Amino acid sequence: MFGHLLDTLAAQDLVxxxxxxxxxxxxDASVGVGLIVPGDALLIVAGTTAxxxxxxxxxxxxxxxxxxxxxxxxxxxxxxLGPRLRHGRLGRRIGEERWERAEELFERSRWALAxxxxxxxxxxxxxxxxxxxxxxxxxxxxxxxxxxxAWVSTYVTLGAVAGGVVREHAELLLPVAAVAALVIxxxxxxxxxxxxxxRADSPEPSSASRPPR
Numbered sequence: 001m002f003g004h005l006l007d008t009l010a011a012q013d014l015v016x017x018x019x020x021x022x023x024x025x026x027x028d029a030s031v032g033v034g035l036i037v038p039g040d041a042l043l044i045v046a047g048t049t050a051x052x053x054x055x056x057x058x059x060x061x062x063x064x065x066x067x068x069x070x071x072x073x074x075x076x077x078x079x080x081l082g083p084r085l086r087h088g089r090l091g092r093r094i095g096e097e098r099w100e101r102a103e104e105l106f107e108r109s110r111w112a113l114a115x116x117x118x119x120x121x122x123x124x125x126x127x128x129x130x131x132x133x134x135x136x137x138x139x140x141x142x143x144x145x146x147x148x149x150a151w152v153s154t155y156v157t158l159g160a161v162a163g164g165v166v167r168e169h170a171e172l173l174l175p176v177a178a179v180a181a182l183v184i185x186x187x188x189x190x191x192x193x194x195x196x197x198x199r200a201d202s203p204e205p206s207s208a209s210r211p212p213r
Contacts (some may be wrong), residue, residue, distance in 0.1 A: 017046055023067030024027045025152075029127045030076040040118040040155055040184050047159020048166070056160045060153050067117075067148030068141070071127045073141055078131025085128060103129055104195075113140065114147030118154075118191040123147075158183060 021042070030202050040205055043063060050056045077085060097142045113130070130140045162176045 016063040017049055017059060021046055021059065021062045022066045022069075025063055026073065029067070029070035029124050039151075040120060043152060043155035044159035044162065044180055044184075046162075047156040048163030050156070050160045050163070054114075055079050056156060059156050060149075063152035063156060066143075067152060068145060071141065071144035072137075072146065074124075074127025075131040075135075075137055079137075080130035080131070082132050085132065099129070101125075103133070110139075110143055112195045113143040114150070114190045115195065115202065117147040117151035120147050120188065123151075131151070154187070 024042055025039055046059050046063075047056065051060055082087075113126060116126045127140070127144065131137075149154050158180060162180050166173050
C-alpha cells in the first residue's frame, strides 16, 4: 500500500513538491516553524517522491534556495528585533535553554554554524541569534549556504534511496523507516558531540604556560 502511494507521488509533477519545500524551509528558520515540525522529516518524505536522479537534484536545489531564504529572514529578524525577539512572547515559548544552546554555537568555531543544520530545533534559531548578536550577514551566510546544502542533500538523498527500496520491497517499509530514523538520531548525536564544549578548539597557551626552551 505504501509502495503504491510512493509510486503515485513519484508520478506527480515536481511542481507539487517544490512549493511545499520552498514554503516550509523558508519559514523554518525565518519565523521558527522548524521549532514545531523538524525539517529533517519533510526532506526525507520529499526525497521518497523522487523517481530519478534529476528529480532528486531538483528537490535539493529547491531546498537549498529555501534554506538561504529562511536563513536570510531569520538573520534580518534577529538584527531588527534583537532582544525583543528573545524576551517576547514567542521567545519565552521557545525557552531560554534553547536560546542558550543556539548561542553556544557562536562560542565554537564558525563551522559549527554550518553543522547546526543537523540539530533539530537549534538550527531554526541560529540565524536569529546571529543577527541579534550582530554577526554581519556577509560572514554568516556562507556558513548557512554550506550547512543548508549539506543538510538538504543528505536527507533528500536518504529519502530517495529509502523510497526506491520500499517501491521494490514493500515489506521492508518498517525496517527502512527505522533505519532512516536512526540515521537522523545518529547524525544529530555526532554533531552535538563534535561541537560540545569538550571538543571546542583549545585556546593558544599563554606565554606563562609555555614550557621553557
